[in-house]
Amino acid sequence: QVQLVESGGGLVQAGGSVRLSCVASGLNLDYYAITWFRQAPGKEREGVSCISSSYHITNYFDSVKGRFTISRDNAANTVYLQMNSLKPEDTAVYYCATDRTDNCPPVGHEYDYWGQGTQVTVSS
Secondary structure (H helix, E strand, C coil): CCEEEEECCEEEECCCCEEEEEEEECCCHHHCCEEEEEECCCCCCEEEEEECCCCCEEECCHHHCCCEEEEEEHHHCEEEEEECCCCHHHCEEEEEEECCCCCCCCCCCCCCEECCCEEEEEEC
8 A cells, every 4th residue: 555644844934944754655666756746725736846766856836946855765765855945935735646657747647646745834
């Protein structure tokens, strides 16, 4: 049974940093891409960043480039999202997901496996 568990969220001041973790069980992350999504209150869920099995990174919108960094530790079966220079508009529930593909899926792809999410709140 595939499970993804996010952690690391919390309350942080604007300009601060947070590192989110996504730990996978029931699958070997060596072979699969993982995508981080977020959903802000009243908004649709949106893709943030994806890392493929070969460490190719896709960032889905310009506002996180240079601030957010996705990485993976296959030995720990974990993918991270390092978020720096946080802004109040980054406030959201952050989710990790996989569809057990090696490359990052296209925008709009339907994923089969999701974590429960972790809340990140950025105060101004």
